[in-house]
Amino acid sequence: MSCGNPAVEGTDAVMQRKPKYDKSRICVKCKENLGKIVVRHAVYCKDCFFPFMSFKFRRSLEPFVNAKPDGPRKTALKPTGDILVGFSGGLGSSVLLDLIHRSYVSPNLVQTNPEGGRDHPRKDRVWKNVNICYVEVSDAFTQMKDNTEDIRHSIERYKGLEFTPLRAQDAFDPSWWAKTDREFDLSHMGVDLTSEDLLLSSISQGSSPKDSLRKYLSSLPTDTARSTALQTITRLLIYHTAHRLGCSHIVLGTCLTSLAVSLISSISQGGGFHVKEEIQEEWAPHSTQEVKSTRSHTNDIRIIRPLRDVGMKECAAWAWWNRVTVVGRESWEWTGSKPGIGKLTKDFIFGLEKDYPSTVSTIVRTCGKLAPKGEVSGQCLLCSRPIQQGVQEWKTRISIRSHNTDDSTPSDSVATALTPYLCYTCHTTLTSRSPRTAQDNPTNVPLPMWATSTHTTSFTSDALGVNKDDDIEVFVGKRTTEEQMHNIVKGFLLDE
Amino acid sequence: MSLTIKIEFGGGLELLFSNQKSHKIEVPSKIPARERSESERAVDLQYLIFWLRDNLLKERVELFIENGTVRPGILVLVNDTDWELEGEGEYQLKDGDEIVFISTLHGG
Numbered sequence A: 001m002s003c004g005n006p007a008v009e010g011t012d013a014v015m016q017r018k019p020k021y022d023k024s025r026i027c028v029k030c031k032e033n034l035g036k037i038v039v040r041h042a043v044y045c046k047d048c049f050f051p052f053m054s055f056k057f058r059r060s061l062e063p064f065v066n067a068k069p070d071g072p073r074k075t076a077l078k079p080t081g082d083i084l085v086g087f088s089g090g091l092g093s094s095v096l097l098d099l100i101h102r103s104y105v106s107p108n109l110v111q112t113n114p115e116g117g118r119d120h121p122r123k124d125r126v127w128k129n130v131n132i133c134y135v136e137v138s139d140a141f142t143q144m145k146d147n148t149e150d151i152r153h154s155i156e157r158y159k160g161l162e163f164t165p166l167r168a169q170d171a172f173d174p175s176w177w178a179k180t181d182r183e184f185d186l187s188h189m190g191v192d193l194t195s196e197d198l199l200l201s202s203i204s205q206g207s208s209p210k211d212s213l214r215k216y217l218s219s220l221p222t223d224t225a226r227s228t229a230l231q232t233i234t235r236l237l238i239y240h241t242a243h244r245l246g247c248s249h250i251v252l253g254t255c256l257t258s259l260a261v262s263l264i265s266s267i268s269q270g271g272g273f274h275v276k277e278e279i280q281e282e283w284a285p286h287s288t289q290e291v292k293s294t295r296s297h298t299n300d301i302r303i304i305r306p307l308r309d310v311g312m313k314e315c316a317a318w319a320w321w322n323r324v325t326v327v328g329r330e331s332w333e334w335t336g337s338k339p340g341i342g343k344l345t346k347d348f349i350f351g352l353e354k355d356y357p358s359t360v361s362t363i364v365r366t367c368g369k370l371a372p373k374g375e376v377s378g379q380c381l382l383c384s385r386p387i388q389q390g391v392q393e394w395k396t397r398i399s400i401r402s403h404n405t406d407d408s409t410p411s412d413s414v415a416t417a418l419t420p421y422l423c424y425t426c427h428t429t430l431t432s433r434s435p436r437t438a439q440d441n442p443t444n445v446p447l448p449m450w451a452t453s454t455h456t457t458s459f460t461s462d463a464l465g466v467n468k469d470d471d472i473e474v475f476v477g478k479r480t481t482e483e484q485m486h487n488i489v490k491g492f493l494l495d496e
Numbered sequence B: 001m002s003l004t005i006k007i008e009f010g011g012g013l014e015l016l017f018s019n020q021k022s023h024k025i026e027v028p029s030k031i032p033a034r035e036r037s038e039s040e041r042a043v044d045l046q047y048l049i050f051w052l053r054d055n056l057l058k059e060r061v062e063l064f065i066e067n068g069t070v071r072p073g074i075l076v077l078v079n080d081t082d083w084e085l086e087g088e089g090e091y092q093l094k095d096g097d098e099i100v101f102i103s104t105l106h107g108g
């Protein structure tokens, strides 16, 4: 800790200061009250801030409630299923839950509905059941507190909600998978992360879901990859749970600021093809030909981020002024010394928002306009996002592989590659060439249940919509031993 | 002469301050001059931030202060009003002021 004179250290910052708001301190809406908060250069009083924020929330959500998106809402809200709130305990999702509860669960509490929700209480709830799903990730780390009970406690103030707590390792738990609507399939497949093709082979059962989760994460090449993988696991656990609970909508607490962070960090990890999905997506639980659901709503699930126009600062003010409990979430710190891309991006965006408050929304709006080039050739087995057509051909050209059909190779070395079924981001997450920080030997690495279960059906069929023969030729090779590999490339090697 | 100030921490920032959300503190009303050319001046929010660092902060200064002011992502309220409307660090403290620091760093 510094022992310098506090007054002197502050001098620089004081000299640079200029007002962060335009014109006067009077509220820009009512033009009467003294302002209480500055939102991107505009001054608001409390009376105007609350309705303005819930207006932005509804504007981002309600046009997408009915199966057919209908722009500014004119018809009644009639979703085809229930709603699930993805809850992290962080600021955004705490505020989101508060807004959902005020607006749709007990609208009588609403003091903030500009259209006069109090005078016209809705007879019927928009969503019959409002589910909250929390994924506890503490077991992915060595020293992280389990927050499940704190979360349960913090949401008790909201009546009439269903709470579904999950754990990250559920993704590796066959008994959890059996509870989802899927055809139960126990294929214990492990992946070899040392091969560019990501060859799959059967692995023995027996390790606990928690050990599998840890082995999976510790086998990944970088801290950035670990964070991305854990994020994907959390997201997919929530999606599958929403499907099981009969939800037509998932809402996430990603606000404008955190959306900018995830867009930039996703793009910098090669996720440019997924920019649209990062903002809003429709998830098809039955993308591969599969069990017919017995439920009436077999539609896709729509994932919405209703706070995407609301900055982190507005969320903080809402939470403080409305006494919303924020349990908080610990930052994901891995053992590696270098901060991951996610952390660096976060620092960058938060700094930007402080000094240039309008820039962050420009980033998000610009990303929203990006139209990824290329056709979609399938759905990624790991993250459920689209695979860009041709990305594998490109990879084939730059990597060495063998399609040897020589039968002399022992049959147990016949392997299936995972690579063709992955999007570019997931493939990079598993294989990026930075110096490995992993201690474990990254072979026979367990995978989340959805990846291996779908795989057994999809690799024998043409789930990717490509010609079957080509499919087999390209994707089902035999494991190339190091010696075979050496034989293939030896013509290109120089004598030492 | 000293001023009594009420300090509140929110959004997890209290974890850096002995996990205590509310504090009552006393700070001198004038900042003494350091050089002859300088005159003593009224205590401001900037001074308070460094006072908190030196007197109340228990760990991880980088999560509270950056580049001579509070770290980006921390919302400051002066008597329930955004400090950006009150001159930020230049705001002159008054006896009985309530200053709130809320972290927004805990994401969505």
Ligand SMILES: [Zn+2]
Binding pocket: A027, A028, A029, A030, A031, A032, A033, A044, A045, A046, A047, A048, A049
């Ligand atoms: Zn107003």
Ligand SMILES: [Zn+2]
Binding pocket: A380, A381, A382, A383, A384, A385, A422, A423, A424, A425, A426, A427
């Ligand atoms: Zn993927």
